Amino acid sequence: MRCLRDVHSSVVAVSLSIAVFGGAQAIAEEAPPGIPDPSIATSLPSAVADPAGVRSALGRRGITFGVNYIGEVFGTVSGGINHNGYYDGRLEAYVSADMERLIGWKGLSFFANGYQIHGESISGEGLGVLMPVSFIEANPGTRLFEAWFEQRLLDDKLSIRFGQLAADSEFILSDGGGAFINGTWGWPSITAEAMPNGGPAYPLATPGVRVAFTPNDQLTLMATVYNGDPAGPCESDDAQVCNKHGLNFRVTDPALTMFEGAYSYSLGGLHGTVKLGGWHNEGEFEGLLSGSVLNNDHGLYAILDQMIYAFQGGDDRKGISFFGRVIGAPEDRNLVDMYWEAGLTFTGMMASRPNDILGIGFAYTDISDDARAKQVADGEAVIMSYEALIELSYTAEIVPGFTVQPDFQYFWNPGSNVVDPDDPTGTTPVKDAAVIGIRSTINY
Numbered sequence: 001m002r003c004l005r006d007v008h009s010s011v012v013a014v015s016l017s018i019a020v021f022g023g024a025q026a027i028a029e030e031a032p033p034g035i036p037d038p039s040i041a042t043s044l045p046s047a048v049a050d051p052a053g054v055r056s057a058l059g060r061r062g063i064t065f066g067v068n069y070i071g072e073v074f075g076t077v078s079g080g081i082n083h084n085g086y087y088d089g090r091l092e093a094y095v096s097a098d099m100e101r102l103i104g105w106k107g108l109s110f111f112a113n114g115y116q117i118h119g120e121s122i123s124g125e126g127l128g129v130l131m132p133v134s135f136i137e138a139n140p141g142t143r144l145f146e147a148w149f150e151q152r153l154l155d156d157k158l159s160i161r162f163g164q165l166a167a168d169s170e171f172i173l174s175d176g177g178g179a180f181i182n183g184t185w186g187w188p189s190i191t192a193e194a195m196p197n198g199g200p201a202y203p204l205a206t207p208g209v210r211v212a213f214t215p216n217d218q219l220t221l222m223a224t225v226y227n228g229d230p231a232g233p234c235e236s237d238d239a240q241v242c243n244k245h246g247l248n249f250r251v252t253d254p255a256l257t258m259f260e261g262a263y264s265y266s267l268g269g270l271h272g273t274v275k276l277g278g279w280h281n282e283g284e285f286e287g288l289l290s291g292s293v294l295n296n297d298h299g300l301y302a303i304l305d306q307m308i309y310a311f312q313g314g315d316d317r318k319g320i321s322f323f324g325r326v327i328g329a330p331e332d333r334n335l336v337d338m339y340w341e342a343g344l345t346f347t348g349m350m351a352s353r354p355n356d357i358l359g360i361g362f363a364y365t366d367i368s369d370d371a372r373a374k375q376v377a378d379g380e381a382v383i384m385s386y387e388a389l390i391e392l393s394y395t396a397e398i399v400p401g402f403t404v405q406p407d408f409q410y411f412w413n414p415g416s417n418v419v420d421p422d423d424p425t426g427t428t429p430v431k432d433a434a435v436i437g438i439r440s441t442i443n444y
Contacts, residue, residue: 034059036066039443040401062101067444068092070136072181074122074407074437080414081421081430082126088119090136099149107152114144114246115203127433128415130193130336130365130387131184134439138203139238143246146205158213164249165208165226167191168201171258171277175305176323179345179359180391181407181439189365189387190327190339194297195281196229197239199256204230204243207251220262228256228281254283271316272306285333288370289377299329311348318348323361331368335384338366355397363389367416381427382419388412401443409435 034055035041041049050056058065068091075085094113099105118140123132148163168187177185183192187201200206208226227250231239242248260277278300284293303325310319324342331337343361348354367384375383393407410433417429 034064036064036443038400039066040399041444042401043399062098063095064097065093065095068094069442070439072134072136072437072439074133074435076122076126077434077436079411079431079433080127080435084122084126086120086122086126088121088134088137089117090138091116107156109150109152110148111150112144112147114142116142117203122435122437127411127435128418128421128430129389129411129433130189130415131182131363131389131411133183133409133435133437134181135183135186135202137183139240141240141244143203143244144205145203145246157215159211161210161212163207164205164246165210165224166200166202166205167224167226167256167258170210170222171224171260171279172301172303172325172327174303174323174325174341175273176321176343176345176359176361177325177341179357179395180343180361180393181405181437182363182389182391182409184339184363184365184389185341185361185391188325188327188339188341188363190299190329190334190336191279193336194299194329194334195256195279196253196283197231197242199228200226200230204239204246206230207249218264221260222262222277223259224257226256226258227251227253228283229253254281256281267306269316270307270310270319272304274305275301275303277301277303287332288335288368288374289332294333297330297333299327301325301327315348315354318354319346321345321347331370334368335371336365337368337370340364353397355400357395359391359393359395361391363391365416381425382417382429384416384418386413387416403441405439405441407437407439409437411435 035049069089071089073085073087076083092113092115097110099108099110117138121137123129123137146164146166146169148161148165150159150161152159172188172191192198198204200208206227208224210222210224212220212222214220229250231242232250232253234242236242256279258277258279260275262273262275264271264273279298281297284295285297287294305321305323307319307321310316322344326340328338341361341363343359346358349358365387367386372383389409389411391409393405395403395405397403412432414430414433419426420428420430
């Protein structure tokens with residue numbers, strides 16, 4: 001582990017020096033087919049970017065493969081459970097195939113990816129938070145994630161995707177949330193708590209079918225049904241232990257249905273998108289106060305991404321954008337009944353660094369009244385209330401496909417007043433915590 005930390009620290013130090021003193025000079029070569037965008041391969045000699053011409057040969061047949069690595073170091077500087085440093089990393093390998101070019105099947109494509117996850121979790125070991133510090137945190141191991149076919153029809157207006165699917169790849173997503181590291185900006189804390197074993201989201205996907213209809217450039221409608229539990233009943237309380245390698249392919253658990261509509265528009269030349277959606281989870285859920293069995297669970301959400309100022313230069317992707325999400329679920333069967341977030345992103349503030357992104361966001365996870373009332377009735381000494389987060393993050397592109405991201409996060413009421421494990425009386429909650437870290441990402 002120390003070797004990994006030393007290597008990562010060296011890479012980060014060199015990368016920051018490059019970022020601060022003017023940016024890296026790429027070895028500019030035209031990217032051959034088969035290289036994804038963005039990729040550090042476009043800044044490397046062709047012998048490294050396309051060894052023996054394998055990538056370009058596969059690319060001409062419609063096959064693209066990639067390898068990505070995220071490595072990060074985080075530490076708590078105040079509050080929390082401890083002030084240790086934590087390193088975690090994730091290696092991803094993926095392949096996509098245009099089946100029309102490969103075998104002549106019009107409109108069909110294939111995608112699969114998997115992860116090798118390693119390191120330690122600051123969220124569980126150092127903070128006890130509901131909103132994980134990093135979206136790559138998971139049990140160490142090697143696992144399959146998604147594997148699906150997609151058929152496009154009606155001039156690509158209709159698509160049907162089927163196979164091993166993850167809801168957090170397509171649903172409840174805000175464009176602005178992509179600027180941050182904390183996991184709640186992707187799969188929010190409310191869905192992670194409401195759905196059995198966290199639902200079909202990183203690092204566990206489930207079998208499912210998704211249908212999307214895009215009648216025009218402004219409107220997209222999606223609906224999907226998944227196997228609602230990625231692990232099912234097992235002896236361990238940890239779903240990632242029960243489905244260790246992502247190969248369970250469960251199809252007999254109660255279904256999860258999701259739906260979402262997205263509408264894109266322009267206001268005075270500033271683009272925006274509004275999304276409305278929800279989920280319905282079949283199965284049985286325990287009433288928090290009544291203790292009786294309740295049929296199904298559900299939730300609704302609204303999302304807004306809106307550019308509010310465009311920088312000069314004519315690129316409508318560069319500017320200041322607002323984003324926000326609000327999500328609700330019934331309080332009688334859910335620990336978390338309300339979640340909301342809001343923030344700003346600044347893209348391309350400097351002409352010399354057009355792809356850098358600065359983001360600041362606030363997220364709030366509310367504990368349901370019924371959950372608090374149950375704690376009071378049970379005589380617990382520390383009552384849950386809410387957890388709040390502010391994150392400030394800057395993504396610096398060193399070269400296309402290689403970024404460095406310093407990050408700051410502050411948590412109010414970690415774990416919504418989780419009990420401090422170092423308090424023998426069990427009456428003291430973990431203190432508000434400040435966390436700093438840095439991430440490097442390489443896409444090849």
